[in-house]
Amino acid sequence: MEIRAEILLIIAGAALVTVIPRVLPLMLLSRIELPEWANRWLNYVPIAVMSALIAQELLIHDGQLTGWSLSGNLELLAALPTFWIAVKTRSLLGTVIAGMISIMLLRYFF
Structure with missing residues (x-):
């Protein structure tokens, strides 16, 4: 080669x-050395980026904004128990597993 x-x-x-x-x-x-206000502001950047990525995945379907409509939006339905697990356990592994199981079951039954 x-x-x-x-x-x-x-x-x-x-x-x-x-x-x-x-x-x-x-x-x-x-x-x-950054000023304190800049450090506080930069602490929110990862949260904002992750929120934008998740919101785009959950609220836009086939190029159209679906909003909070649950009909036909399996990803949004799967996000509900996943978010609940994330808040309750604060475990990344538990959250990922809950999300995978949720979307797997929803896609299998619907």
């Missing part, structure tokens, strides 16, 4: 484009 120079450059470029946005902010932010 021969590796052409163009393919090697594409792979190197893709690696560079992937590494720069991850390493550059880490290098810059590790050298400076």
Whole structure:
């Protein structure tokens, strides 16, 4: 198998484009002290990103906003017991297992 120079450059470029946005902010932010308000604000970023990803998956079906309609929205139905397990147990493994079992049972019966 021969590796052409163009393919090697594409792979190197893709690696560079992937590494720069991850390493550059880490290098810059590790050298400076952020104000307290910025640290508090940054603490909410992971929660906001996860909420956006989950809301998109649960509330948009076939490119249309379904809202909170439970009819035909198996993912939203499966999210209800999953969310309850997450709040009660605070266990990531328990939450993932509850979600997998919920969606599996809903897809099997509906």
